[in-house]
Amino acid sequence: MIHPSSDSNTDTVNPVIFCGAGPGDPDLITVKGQQALAAADLVVYAGSLVPEALLKWTRPACRRLSSAGLHLEEMVATMAEAWQAGEKVVRLHTGDPSLYGAIFEQMAKFSQRNIPYTVIPGVTAAFAAAAALGVEYTLPEVSQTLILTRMAGRTPVPESENLESLAAHRATMAVYLSISMIDEMTRVLSRAYGPDGACAVVYRASQPEQQILWTTTGQLAETVRQAKITKTALVVVGRVLDVSLDALVHHSKLYDRHFAHGYRPAEDHR
Incomplete structure (x- = not known):
């Protein structure tokens, strides 16, 4: 198996680059991702999810191909042919490619062809949603665990x-x-978190069409139906959504004046 190329030999082996596009705002791609797009001769992007605004970072001469209508073998063959011709190839995925990106099967195909590859991470929608909601997912003594699932x-x-x-x-x-x-999700979440559990829906996080719907787990399905949202939306649930800026009770130990750590002594309690 060929493993991802390390940064030290990226320039010499010219690997295919799997790049995270981020949640949709073209300015939320990483600097490294932007540089990869700017140097690319071929960009194969997930056209059903990656906004074409991300392609503004490419050169006019760059070929841009949506993978929305391609199956795995077609997509890999196109990238392999370009790579074999000495072109710089970027496979542009929405969010972070490691999360629901179906990249491992592409990596396997490249390994079979002895084509090196490397991965540039991206900002996933959950973090763009947290920014839009103005929340911290891991509040001390409220929740210290974030589950990403489907x-x-x-x-x-x-x-x-x-x-x-x-x-x-x-x-x-x-x-x-x-x-x-959404109906099944509402049933499950309202049972686990209670029908009054805080819940939010973020549609197209970070994009111009972004919508934020605050609701409860019991009203989740009805809220989504009224907004006529049928795709590209993330549902966030948990007690951290219930904590307002004015009602914060628990604070981190990191900045507690009475808590000592390797960079700061504790102040006297008196």
């Missing part, structure tokens, strides 16, 4: 990771790719 649809989910099992933890949770199953 419901089983055409792509199955291991039974041990079904939404009901994960929701039983009552941790902060961001549910991807599941808005079409």
Whole structure:
């Protein structure tokens, strides 16, 4: 198996680059990702999810190809042919490519062809949603765990990771790719977090069309239906959404004046 190329030899082997586009705002791509797009001869982008605004970082001479209408073999063959011709190839995925990006199967195909590859991470929608909501997912003594998951649809989910099992933890949770199953999601979340549990829906986080819907787990399905949202939305649930800026009780130890650590002594309690 060929492993991802290290940065030290990227220039010499010219690997195919899997690049995270971020949540949609073209300015939220990483600097490294922007530089990869600027140098690319071919960009194959996930056209069903990656806004074409991201392509503004490419050169006019760069070929841009949406993968929305391609199957795996077509997509890999196109990139392999370009790579073999000495072109710089970027595979542009939405968010972070490691999360629901289906990149491992592409990596396997490249390994079979002895084509090196490397990965540039990106900002996933859950973090753009947190910024839009103005929340911290891991509040001290409220929640210290964030679960990123999806419901089983055409792509199955291991039974041990079904939404009901994960929701039983009552941790902060961001549910991807599941808005079409909103009735079932509402049933599961309202049972685990209570029908009055705080919940938010973020549609197209960071993009010009962004919408934020604050609701409760019991009213989740009705809220989504009224807004006519059917895709590209993230559902966030958890007690951290219930904590307002004026009602913050628990604080981190990191900045507590009475808590000592390697960079600061504790102040006297007196």
